[in-house]
Amino acid sequence: MSIPTPRNRGALVAALLLPALVGGVALTSVGDRVEGATDLPAAVVNLDSPVTTGKGEEKTTIAGGRLLAAGLTAPDEDADATMAWRLASAETAADGLADGTYHAVITIPEDFSATLAGMTRNEPEQAQITVSTDGADGTVVGAISRDVGEVAAARLGRQITTTYLAGLYGQTSELGGRLDEAADGADQLADGADQLANGTSALAGGAGELADGAGTLSGGARELSTGLGQLDRGASDLSQGTRSLASGAAQLDGGLAQLGGGADRVAQGNRDLADGASTLATGAGDLADGLSTLDDQTSGLPGQADQLAAGADQVATGVAGWAQVLRGWGTVCSTPAAASFTALCAGTEAALGADGANADALVDGSAQLRDGARTLAGTAPELTAGIGRLSAGATSLASGADELADGADQLAGGAASLSKGVGEARAGSRRLKSGSSELAGGAQKLTGATGKAAAGARELSDGSGRLAEGADELAGGTAQLDDGASRLRGGIGDLAKGLRDGAEAVPRSDAEKQQSDAEAIAQPVVAAVDDASPIEARDSVAPVVVALVLWLGAFTTYLAVPALSPTRLARAGRATRVMAAGLVAGLVVVAVQAALVLAGAAWLGSAPAHPWALALLVAPTVVVAFVALTQACVAAFGERTGWVVLVAVTALQVVASSGFLPIDAAPGVVRTLHAVLPVPLAGDLFDWALNGSGSAAGVAGLLTWAVFGVALSTVAASRARRTSVAAVRREVAAAA
Known part of the structure; x- marks a missing residue:
């Protein structure tokens, strides 16, 4: 292994710590976001x-x-x-x-x-x-x-x-009670049918009494004939009264005509009043707008008056001081020593005037100015307040004028309605006059009709005889009615029994049972969630986060450590030794990274489900596979191109990883990549070791990737070594 330079040492330390920091931040952020939903x-x-x-x-x-x-x-x-x-x-x-x-x-x-x-x-x-x-x-x-x-x-x-269902059950129970009440009512109705039968018997006896009454009616008809004579005399009196009524109706028509004319004049006057009030409202509105503008313009008057008073005080003080200076110079000029100030003394005497009259007048004027300014400052607030009140009063006047105009319009409408009503009343009075005349004629005719009524009374007497005969027939019909009442009694008894049977068939329950039945029908199925192995949000995403940061750690390791040592490439030796030197360096760094990342994951989350398998199988397998693959990419494609390839592969593996969203929801191509790419395989292995989910089947796939990476790195080292020896030979030849 080559000895790192001071610059490379800093990169190496960053490569060691960066994955642990990224993993810790990712786990903390994702867990807090899920739990903070x-x-x-x-x-x-x-x-x-x-x-x-x-x-x-x-x-x-x-x-x-x-x-x-x-x-x-x-x-x-x-x-x-x-x-x-x-x-x-x-x-x-x-x-x-x-x-x-x-x-x-x-x-x-x-x-x-x-x-x-x-x-x-x-x-x-x-x-x-x-x-x-x-x-x-x-x-x-x-x-x-x-x-x-x-x-x-x-x-x-x-x-x-x-x-709703509880109320429906309650109403059903209430229906049963009402059916009981209906059955009781049917019993009462049966009793009424008995009373009806008794009544029909009494009706037969009443028919005989009706015959007797018919005889009495015949005597009454004769008395009716006498009364009709009296009615004839009354009809004559009625005819005279209706003539008087017709005369009064004529006088009423004349009075109503005068009232209609007055109502028209009142309507016109109120319309004129409404027009004047509308004009007044417009003027008052303009006045209110002007006063409002004046109020806005004079709002600063109190402050300006205060400033003017302050300035007047200063002027009065200055003038008094100036007058004292002039008097002092006047005293100096009256001495012999002032002979050398002739021009100044002349000006002083002119300014003072005779016996200081000019200076006194000037001092008095400045004092009056000061007093006037103070008076203005004292009255300015009252002036502005008065303008405000005047503006408000003008606004109220405009509003009152509008209301007056509306009232006048309504009054004019009422007067027009009155005029219309008077016209209708006149038409009624004419109809009254005509009707009273007709009534007088009718009363006259009534006098002749009373004779006919007397003849009718005699016919009534004859009819009462026939009524007696009908009463006998009624007695026979009441016997049939009595028989029907008996049959009605039996039918009502059957109705009462049917109502009671229906009441017993209606389900009844208390309020608690009604509520429980309604809840069962409203939600017939209730799910009980039993999570046998609950996993916290942070634990569910920890496997894929750990796999990604270890892959990034292997990536950053070969940014600080060469994939193939140039020193070893320059020496004579086997390509496997060159490859092994770079592989061992990367394994040491990434192993330390894995230890830090897994320690942080254990500290932030729950205890691993398979701690020994994690330490002895899963973590070593993942580290070897990731280091071998990243070394192979950098060694085979060179540093710059290899890093680009690693970035592309990293992005592809992030898309194919699970943990944030279910992989089953992804397209078929993504699911296939998830089954073969190293980071998704490592994520599934960490999920098994940390959370106990899935299996350790991914070990075989990662070992396959590790063998592939070692083989590719060996080939790249062999090719790079041949290139390096040839370059040395060329340099030696050139030097010779």
Whole structure:
């Protein structure tokens, strides 16, 4: 073996540690992602509106959307948690699904509860929910989301079906009780039939009494004739009264005509009032807009007034100081020593004025300016507030004017309706006048009809005689009726017995039994999951991760260690020794890598199922096969081309490996590659040694690959050695 240079030593250390680091990060990341699937954020959009069914005491509110949303966002048990479901609005959920905030969205439609309520009206329909995924997180998350939506909908469906069936069982039990009540009613009906038979017997006796009554009726008919005479006199009085009524109706028609004219004028006045109020509303709106603009423009007036007051204070202070300076110079100029400041003193005296009048006036003016600025600063807030109140009042005035215009329009409409009603009333008064005239004529005719009525009364007397004869015939019919009542009694007894037999045939149970039967029918089959050998998510992906990182470790090893030592190629010796030197160097490095990777996998996951087989068979076989193959690629194709070939082979083996997705779901070509390529074979071997799944049959395949790699490396070493000796000879010849 060649001695590594300091540069190669660093690459060698990196090749030793890199697979262990990559394997540890991969196992930790994959395990946390699988176990954290329940923390994936998802949204529930509940657009459903609860509905109420039934009446009175049977009135029920169905809130299916609320129940489904609560079952997802707040499950009864932690084991029922599937994803981190949250309630959201439709807009928020759509935005969240688009930007990745939510991985899935379940939308409950508006008519969800209304559709479920159809079961109570014998109109069952399937209620649907919508499961939306963005597809950005892969098919696994989408499949989980769809499965969760379907399972949640199925659970709610079973709950609703159970409730419906329990209610149906309760109604069936109630039907049995009502059949008992109906049987009792039939018994009572039979008693009534007995009473009917007794009544028919009494009816026969009543027929005789009817004959007697007919004689009495004949006497009453004679009295009726006397009464008709009195009616004739009353008809005459009625004729006179109806004439008076016709005269009053004529006067009413005149008054209604005056009322109709007044109603038209009122309607026109209210329309004019509505137009004026509308104009006022428009003007008030313009005033409100102007005052609002003025309010906006004067909003900064208080601050500006405060600044002006502050500036005026500064001016007054400066002017007072300046006046004192002038007076000081005036005092200096009055002394003999000021003779040399003639021009300055002249200017000072002009500025002071006579006895300092100019300076005093200037000081007083600056003080007045300061006082005025302070007054403005004090009143500015009240001014702006007043403008605001005035703007609000103008707005209220505009609103009131609009309401006044609306009221005036309504009042105008009412006046028009009044005018129309007055017209109809006038038509009624005319009809009243006409009817009263006709009534007067009818009353006159009634006077002549009373004579005819007297003749009818005499005919009534004759009819009462015939009535007595009919009463005798009635007595004979009541005997037949009595016989029919007896047969009715027997039929009702049979009805009562049938009702009682039906009541006994109706199944009855208590509320607990009804609930259990409904649950059994709603879900006749229940699956009990018994996982005899549960495997954690990290343990399930550990075999393929370990196989991949060891393959990458063998790859990186021959980036730091030469596949065929140049020094040994230059010496005389067999090609097998050159190949063996490179193979042993790689085996030492990859063996250390395997020890680190497997130790990390054991620390992060569970204890191996076959620890001795892992240490003495599986790991050595995998290390020898991987080192032999990677050495063969680099030795046969050269460093650059060999590395490219290794990268391509690595990608192909990743596609053909299992662990993340079932290999049975892959195309046939991928399944064939999985059965022959070294990394998938190593993954299956590690799965057997770590998790106890499968078998150790892959050892034969890996040993075959190892023999192939050794043979190819030997051939490459032999060819490289011949090339190297020829190159040396050429160099010697050139030197000579």
